[in-house]
Amino acid sequence: MNIWLRFGLIVMTFGLSSVTPVNAQFSGGPYGPTSKSYAQPNAKTIYYVSPEGQPRADGLTLDNPTSISSAISKVTSGDAIVLRGGTYRTGNLILNQGITLQPYKDEKPILKGTQVASTWEQKQDNVWVTNWKTLFPSKPMFWWRQERHIDKTPLHRFNNDMVFIDGEFLQSAGSIEELTPNTFFVDYEKQQVYIGTDPNNKLIEITAYDTALLRTSNDVHNKQSDKIGPKIYGVMFTQYAWRAIGIEGKRTFLPEDEPVDEPVGVADPLTYGKEVINTLLENVTITYCSRVAGYFRGDGLIIRHSLISDTSTEGIYIIGSSDVLLEKNIIQRNDIENITGYYVSAVKIINQTYRVTVRDNLIINHPTSKGVWYDVGNREGLFINNYVENTQAGLFFEISDGITAVGNVFVNNDLGVWVLNSANANIAHNTFVNSTLRFTRTARSATDDHFGWHPETGPDVFERDGHTVKSNLLTADEQHLGPLLSVDQEDALCAQYKKAQLAELDGNAYVKPENQQPLITLSTSSSEPCNREINTLDKLQDSTAQYETNGQLINGHPRTVFVSPDLKRFELQRHISKKVNMVLPEKVTNAFENIGALPSASDNQSR
Numbered sequence: 170m171n172i173w174l175r176f177g178l179i180v181m182t183f184g185l186s187s188v189t190p191v192n193a194q195f196s197g198g199p200y201g202p203t204s205k206s207y208a209q210p211n212a213k214t215i216y217y218v219s220p221e222g223q224p225r226a227d228g229l230t231l232d233n234p235t236s237i238s239s240a241i242s243k244v245t246s247g248d249a250i251v252l253r254g255g256t257y258r259t260g261n262l263i264l265n266q267g268i269t270l271q272p273y274k275d276e277k278p279i280l281k282g283t284q285v286a287s288t289w290e291q292k293q294d295n296v297w298v299t300n301w302k303t304l305f306p307s308k309p310m311f312w313w314r315q316e317r318h319i320d321k322t323p324l325h326r327f328n329n330d331m332v333f334i335d336g337e338f339l340q341s342a343g344s345i346e347e348l349t350p351n352t353f354f355v356d357y358e359k360q361q362v363y364i365g366t367d368p369n370n371k372l373i374e375i376t377a378y379d380t381a382l383l384r385t386s387n388d389v390h391n392k393q394s395d396k397i398g399p400k401i402y403g404v405m406f407t408q409y410a411w412r413a414i415g416i417e418g419k420r421t422f423l424p425e426d427e428p429v430d431e432p433v434g435v436a437d438p439l440t441y442g443k444e445v446i447n448t449l450l451e452n453v454t455i456t457y458c459s460r461v462a463g464y465f466r467g468d469g470l471i472i473r474h475s476l477i478s479d480t481s482t483e484g485i486y487i488i489g490s491s492d493v494l495l496e497k498n499i500i501q502r503n504d505i506e507n508i509t510g511y512y513v514s515a516v517k518i519i520n521q522t523y524r525v526t527v528r529d530n531l532i533i534n535h536p537t538s539k540g541v542w543y544d545v546g547n548r549e550g551l552f553i554n555n556y557v558e559n560t561q562a563g564l565f566f567e568i569s570d571g572i573t574a575v576g577n578v579f580v581n582n583d584l585g586v587w588v589l590n591s592a593n594a595n596i597a598h599n600t601f602v603n604s605t606l607r608f609t610r611t612a613r614s615a616t617d618d619h620f621g622w623h624p625e626t627g628p629d630v631f632e633r634d635g636h637t638v639k640s641n642l643l644t645a646d647e648q649h650l651g652p653l654l655s656v657d658q659e660d661a662l663c664a665q666y667k668k669a670q671l672a673e674l675d676g677n678a679y680v681k682p683e684n685q686q687p688l689i690t691l692s693t694s695s696s697e698p699c700n701r702e703i704n705t706l707d708k709l710q711d712s713t714a715q716y717e718t719n720g721q722l723i724n725g726h727p728r729t730v731f732v733s734p735d736l737k738r739f740e741l742q743r744h745i746s747k748k749v750n751m752v753l754p755e756k757v758t759n760a761f762e763n764i765g766a767l768p769s770a771s772d773n774q775s776r
Contacts, residue, residue, distance in 0.1 A: 260378020
């Protein structure tokens with residue numbers, strides 16, 4: 170199926186067909202949780218819970234609340250749990266029914282995975298210790314290459330324990346001698362936790378649970394799974410070792426298990442993602458999880474208007490699922506422990522997902538982490554109207570086939586978009602500011618791969634082509650290093666691979682200081698050397714006649730085209746006409762009168 174036709178079908182599925190020309194770019198907010206007073210849910214049975222609720226209470230009335238763990242054990246499909254405001258220090262809540270969890274009116278329930286540590290003994294100058302039994306030692310996955318990364322990432326960093334002093338997260342240390350006021354050390358044999366700050370008159374919290382809520386596919390509480398995911402509104406989850414939320418598929422995963430392994434090998438999407446469907450998170454906050462905010466499996470997942478922040482290896486982790494929507498979320502500050510060699514990303518979409526849409530999100534402050542990573546075997550992705558700033562790669566599409574990226578703004582990323590060993594990526598009407606657009610292919614295949622079967626799920630070595638790049642605005646100032654666009658491959662492939670990575674490159678506008686080089690890095694079958702630096706569009710057209718016949722090069726600073734890049738106002742000062750038309754759904758097509766993602770200031774004023 171033509172990629173733009175698929176895009177049209179995705180638009181219809183998620184309601185983008187109602188988009189008007191005024192808002193067919195990132196909305197500007199509100200992003201993240203919004204203040205709301207919740208009405209009583211329409212449910213079969215409502216259970217009321219509070220931090221002080223008694224497990225023996227029936228919880229059927231507001232003035233007789235039960236505990237949240239008791240309510241979780243009672244609910245059946247179609248029930249609801251209404252949470253009073255306050256802090257619930259709890260975890261390991263397991264359910265297998267499609268229920269609703271929401272606050273009472275506008276109250277603020279917070280689920281915390283820590284307990285307060287109040288008994289401390291000073292051992293020596295600037296060293297205090299407490300006994301602690303709920304510890305979470307762990308180790309890196311088998312594929313982590315210790316010989317490459319041990320100097321930067323000591324093994325203690327893979328343990329899942331966390332300590333907070335007055336709400337501030339502490340990094341781990343490898344010994345008592347390494348302690349500082351901002352670190353902690355765990356002696357697992359003695360079950361003791363050490364800190365380097367005087368605990369008097371301070372709130373010290375240490376992790377006691379490694380999961381807040383697990384939606385299992387197994388029998389639990391004498392009930393079989395109804396295969397319906399929970400609907401969670403307005404709840405905050407914070408300070409959990411490992412993860413806050415787990416949505417299971419066919420099997421249960423433990424912290425030492427590879428979470429990607431469902432399915433294993435190339436699989437029909439009809440055979441996975443069906444165990445728990447239609448999970449919804451809305452106005453949810455998840456912060457400070459020592460690995461991920463959540464592992465999500467199952468078709469029909471929606472996460473919207475939520476805040477995912479201060480996670481370690483990943484924020485949102487989506488595995489083997491179809492028809493997923495992430496919308497209007499704030500996703501920030503992943504990789505808080507700076508674990509190298511672990512392929513971290515704020516959002517990971519992995520293992521043969523279909524039609525995962527990432528729309529109108531704020532993805533920011535991930536300087537040592539990828540932003541959104543579609544990794545191995547993904548198809549028909551849609552990345553639209555997002556604002557992405559300060560990441561290693563804002564959108565990373567690897568060993569996958571078919572993604573459409575339209576209407577996004579990428580600001581100050583090492584790479585705005587990186588398409589690696591993939592096919593049929595369509596990049597149109599995006600604005601890049603100091604963020605290289607890159608396409609790469611290598612000889613990596615399923616033969617003797619470090620990750621085994623992973624490359625089997627995507628295009629093979631000589632199927633990695635078919636990309637289109639049209640009507641984008643690529644800009645850089647004097648601080649930007651490298652080209653605005655890079656189309657590169659391993660030297661060994663230049664002589665072997667006759668088909669260009671880009672099927673179409675046309676109608677894009679490039680803005681950079683006149684003497685800043687290069688403009689583009691390009692590799693073709695006739696390139697000499699394999700990856701050539703090209704400094705002008707004329708030289709590009711001499712090299713590859715079919716590229717950028719309608720392209721534009723504007724010598725100057727981004728301030729010459731944007732209203733105010735210093736204030737992050739990336740509307741255009743003046744209209745820069747698009748010169749290439751694409752087959753897009755009509756109302757989306759009408760929205761893009763300019764090059765890039767945003768209208769000109771004069772366009773806004775005329776509206």
